Amino acid sequence: MNQGTLNPGTVHGVGLGPGSQDLMSVRADRLIRGAAHIAYFRKKGRTGHARRIVEGLLAVDAVELPMEYPVTTEIPFDDPRYKELLSAFYERSVAQLREIADAGRDVVVLCEGDPFFYGSFMHLYTRLQGRVPVAVVPGITGMSAAWTATGRPVTWGDDILTVLMGTLPEAKLTERIAQTDALVVMKIGRNLDKLRRALASSGREDEAWLIEYAAMPQQSIRPFREVGESVPYFSIVVIHGNGRRP
Structure with a gap:
């Protein structure tokens, strides 16, 4: 079977809740523990809060894909460069996720709080729509x-x-x-x-x-x-x- 006939994998946006593992949903826990590919946002040079929340839960052979913001507070959010840099960052991140999904593999994207509540995952979600299957697991908000x-x-x-x-x-x-x-x-x-x-x-x-x-x-x-x-x-x-x- 060649790659063109594979069923695409699913990109799961998984809400982690406010920061404590025991406040995650059963579904979130199951997906994270069983994931072969785990993606998460972080600031360059940092572990990332989402990654810290799931410490000890990942499979030993899970492939991690840190998505490092090109800018956080260094440039005012109303500066045109801010939007340009983040838009390009989200496009690169989507390309990574699509590559995995197109190969028939699922990938879990860790999301602090709830994925649809002021979260970075929303910017991936809108760009992935119609390209690969996407599923969202809600989480307790901060x-x-x-x-x-x-x-x-x-x-x-x-x-x-x-x-x-x-x-x-x-x-x-x-x-x-x-x-x-x-x-x-x-x-x-x-x-x-x-x-x-x-x-x-x-x-x-x-x-x-x-x-x-x-x-x-x-x-x-x-x-x-x-x-x-x-x-x-x-x-x-x-x-x-x-x-x-x-």
Whole structure:
């Protein structure tokens, strides 16, 4: 049988959840342990958070395909070069995955959190559509782990939950924070001061909590007012809703 008659393999985008192996789904665990080819994103020179999560789960002969970002925060995301560099990176990554799938082999792409929630896998998914079979395994999101860590429900009754990126303009952050009942803010990092001002302007700084490393061994929860001048990458701000209840 020549390669042209092979049934193509499947590219599996597998959600790992927020960072703890025991919060992965049974399906994710099964696919990862049985995978002959494992791909994952990472920053150049780093192991990669997704790869660290699955440490000890991979088959001894699994072939690993690290996909190294050409740029992360070195260039502003609104710089035209940022889009050009990442677009070319995703095309190269897709070519690698297609080569494996076209040879009739499956490949698992490790995805932090949920593959369809602000994840890099989405950029592969749209480029792979119609070319090779693609399957997605959902995962627990980091924000779900964050509000669970606070020990309080994030929404009640008819509460409106808003998810914001810290990269938004300050005026937009302030407006959205003031309008919603419950709130999650992600991608804080270098946007911390801007977010602090937006929370203060909307009058909701006292309601906000900062969760660092949700569901990881170094998890930390504290009122936002106690936050210093910087926060780690894995940080999420939560404001709980207080809506209708029996």
